[in-house]
Amino acid sequence: MVLCAYVTFDDPDGHDDERETVLEAWRHTGIDGRAERWDDPEADWSAYDAVVVRSAWDYLDRRDEFLAWARRVEGVSRLLNPAVVLESNTDKTYLRDLGVPIVPTHWSSRDLPDHEEYVVKPAISAGARDTTRTADRAEAAARAAALEAAGRTPMVQPYLHMVESEGETSLLYFNRRFSHAVRRSPMLAPGMTGADNVRARPRTPAPDQVELAEKVLAAIPQPLLYARVDLVRLPSGDPALIELELTEPYLYLHQAPGSAARFAAALRELL
Known part of the structure; x- marks a missing residue:
């Protein structure tokens, strides 16, 4: 039996509603999965065949500590996604280096371009x-x-007003194979207050969105157990990357029957 850690955080309010779904899917593929807090000093990461980062959602205020943890784990086990990916992906300046269309971004407080919003x-x-x-x-x-x-x-x-009608399109990939996509409601639309209010429903991505998502992933040379490619459409109608989630993305497994099994199969393949 393969033993894998499902990396989470101290979650008293139960925000991670995908954990049991994933652990059950792992069991069906012969993976013994155990939830571990990433910052638990008693955790023995060397006991695991793989350590899979999932809902480590409190890392933001302790990013340096989180990345140091990732490097330590990688010294004693297989970390997915790899530490070098986590380090790059937790700073959105990575968007400048992918060589793909992104939402137009100005990286300074000086000489701001003219925008309606x-x-x-x-x-x-x-x-x-x-x-x-x-x-x-x-x-x-x-x-x-x-x-x-x-x-x-x-x-x-x-601010791209079309997201209020078009929404964001998130494409989910497991071991670089497309699994499913969802339409996500925008976080900054009137009446929305951030990630907790985002709603999602299944969506079939358009061919140009799939083409861009696969170009984005091709720019990352490391192994990727999971990836979520978040796209919007520019006023021209062309798709653009708003974010590439490779650290601890919500996977929208409940919106896509069979996706948890595909996630488990991808982990088995990488191991």
């Missing part, structure tokens, strides 16, 4: 945390400057 956020963030939407150019510049003053890299982007 702005979205300002730090490069290290999650779930719309510390994110501002404003139609005031001066406010956008001030918010970006405040991030710089705090030693953080700002991202200044246009």
